[in-house]
Amino acid sequence: MNALHPPIKKLNALLESGKRGEFIAMARSAKKLLKLYPKSSILLNLAGVAHANLNVFTKAVGFYMKALAIEPNNADFLNNLGNAQVALKEYDLAIQNFEKAIYINPAFSLAYNNLGIALKAQGKVELAAEFFAKALSIDPMLIDSHVHLGDAFLEQAKIASAQRAFRTAIEIDDHCVHAYWNLSGASSSFAEAKKWLQLCVNIDPTCEKAVLMLCFMDLWETDNTDILERVPPEYTNHPFVRSFSWVLGLSERPLLLFNRWSFYDAVIKMCVGTKPFYEFGVWRGASFRYLLKSLDRGFGFDTFRGLPEAWHDNSPGSYDSDGEAPVLDGGEFIAGEFEYTLPKFFSKPRETASVINFDADLYSSTICALSYARKVIDDKTILIFDEMLMNERWEEDEYRALVEFCERQKLRFRVLAVCLFSKQVAVTLTPI
Numbered sequence: 001m002n003a004l005h006p007p008i009k010k011l012n013a014l015l016e017s018g019k020r021g022e023f024i025a026m027a028r029s030a031k032k033l034l035k036l037y038p039k040s041s042i043l044l045n046l047a048g049v050a051h052a053n054l055n056v057f058t059k060a061v062g063f064y065m066k067a068l069a070i071e072p073n074n075a076d077f078l079n080n081l082g083n084a085q086v087a088l089k090e091y092d093l094a095i096q097n098f099e100k101a102i103y104i105n106p107a108f109s110l111a112y113n114n115l116g117i118a119l120k121a122q123g124k125v126e127l128a129a130e131f132f133a134k135a136l137s138i139d140p141m142l143i144d145s146h147v148h149l150g151d152a153f154l155e156q157a158k159i160a161s162a163q164r165a166f167r168t169a170i171e172i173d174d175h176c177v178h179a180y181w182n183l184s185g186a187s188s189s190f191a192e193a194k195k196w197l198q199l200c201v202n203i204d205p206t207c208e209k210a211v212l213m214l215c216f217m218d219l220w221e222t223d224n225t226d227i228l229e230r231v232p233p234e235y236t237n238h239p240f241v242r243s244f245s246w247v248l249g250l251s252e253r254p255l256l257l258f259n260r261w262s263f264y265d266a267v268i269k270m271c272v273g274t275k276p277f278y279e280f281g282v283w284r285g286a287s288f289r290y291l292l293k294s295l296d297r298g299f300g301f302d303t304f305r306g307l308p309e310a311w312h313d314n315s316p317g318s319y320d321s322d323g324e325a326p327v328l329d330g331g332e333f334i335a336g337e338f339e340y341t342l343p344k345f346f347s348k349p350r351e352t353a354s355v356i357n358f359d360a361d362l363y364s365s366t367i368c369a370l371s372y373a374r375k376v377i378d379d380k381t382i383l384i385f386d387e388m389l390m391n392e393r394w395e396e397d398e399y400r401a402l403v404e405f406c407e408r409q410k411l412r413f414r415v416l417a418v419c420l421f422s423k424q425v426a427v428t429l430t431p432i
């Protein structure tokens with residue numbers, strides 16, 4: 001093994017430089033060296049790291065597995081394998097590997113952090129928060145863990161805790177762009193959101209999303225609608241710019257909110273709260289639970305097995321909740337695909353909805369839910385489209401379903417509220 005040290009040192013130096021070209025060089029060198037030393041677990045791991053940094057995650061997994069076949073109890077290799085599996089959205093496998101890494105090295109702060117990331121991706125945000133906190137109890141300077149902990153708090157509607165976690169990240173590193181960006185998305189006012197965005201751009205003028213969002217906010221403030229005049233030509237087709245254009249082009253100004261939970265609060269204030277709400281797309285019940293705090297009865301529809309078909313780069317089965325519906329007082333859950341459950345459910349008389357949360361992401365699911373829910377929509381019902389704007393191809397999903405539904409039913413929609421950070425839009429419908 002000693003003979004390997006100089007080349008491995010060189011590979012490590014390439015790794016630390018963090019540049020794409022260097023990772024390509026690293027992958028090539030590792031390949032050559034592996035011909036000479038095919039049983040070197042260190043080389044196999046480095047080849048994995050190079051491929052992971054080049055976003056070739058399946059190859060990375062292959063290398064890590066070979067390294068682990070030689071050294072099964074190497075916690076670093078297990079942690080690296082888990083990270084590549086997270087990138088491939090193989091969360092269950094990743095979790096097993098992080099847990100094994102932690103078992104081998106109980107002080108492995110990064111493995112706790114990464115375990116938290118995998119759990120958060122599965123929607124297990126409370127548990128994820130515990131692991132971020134555990135990582136921080138071992139290494140309080142782990143900035144990423146502060147940011148992830150903040151995200152996990154934000155997803156649980158714990159806004160003050162989220163803000164504290166993001167601020168701590170900034171105290172450790174006042175150039176932590178993610179923390180500034182996330183603070184803007186945890187804001188409760190226009191001025192607060194703008195302040196954090198401005199700080200974000202001061203620190204990193206190339207932070208595209210913050211630059212674009214600030215540009216929108218300037219236009220909003222000055223009652224100017226022409227975003228296309230403000231952004232360079234290469235941005236005219238950017239999904240953010242298309243979303244801003246849509247919002248700025250509305251005939252009436254909607255309320256503008258800055259985080260998911262204040263958006264729901266605003267909708268709840270405007271709705272007829274004595275009626276039940278309906279939610280299409282429940283997953284583990286985060287939004288349902290929140291709505292239920294103010295609207296005391298709700299019906300939730302979901303497969304509880306995840307998306308029935310692929311949604312852009314999310315494969316079928318994404319958002320699986322292991323077949324389990326939440327158990328919540330005041331909540332009634334109907335399990336199965338909408339196209340099978342809704343005909344039966346809506347064959348009986350149902351109360352008009354106060355709010356309907358459409359959060360099934362897919363066009364096909366949203367149009368199906370809209371069609372069956374037509375019976376419980378009146379002109380006071382507020383329809384939330386929970387992920388309507390900002391995504392790369394947002395016009396093909398919930399937005400398309402809303403527009404087509406209105407055309408078919410001869411309805412027009414009026415936009416009441418928008419939250420660009422959480423991509424939500426709330427509308428009411430009236431006959432044309």
Ligand SMILES: C[S@@+](CC[C@H](N)C(=O)[O-])C[C@H]1O[C@@H](n2cnc3c(N)ncnc32)[C@H](O)[C@@H]1O
Binds near residue numbers: 280284307336365
């Ligand atoms: C983004 S998740 C919902 C998130 C949830 N509202 C929350 O606050 O965490 C989308 C959900 O829609 C469900 N879904 C999508 N299409 C469906 C369909 N056709 N029938 C039943 N459930 C569907 C998926 O199972 C998934 O749980």
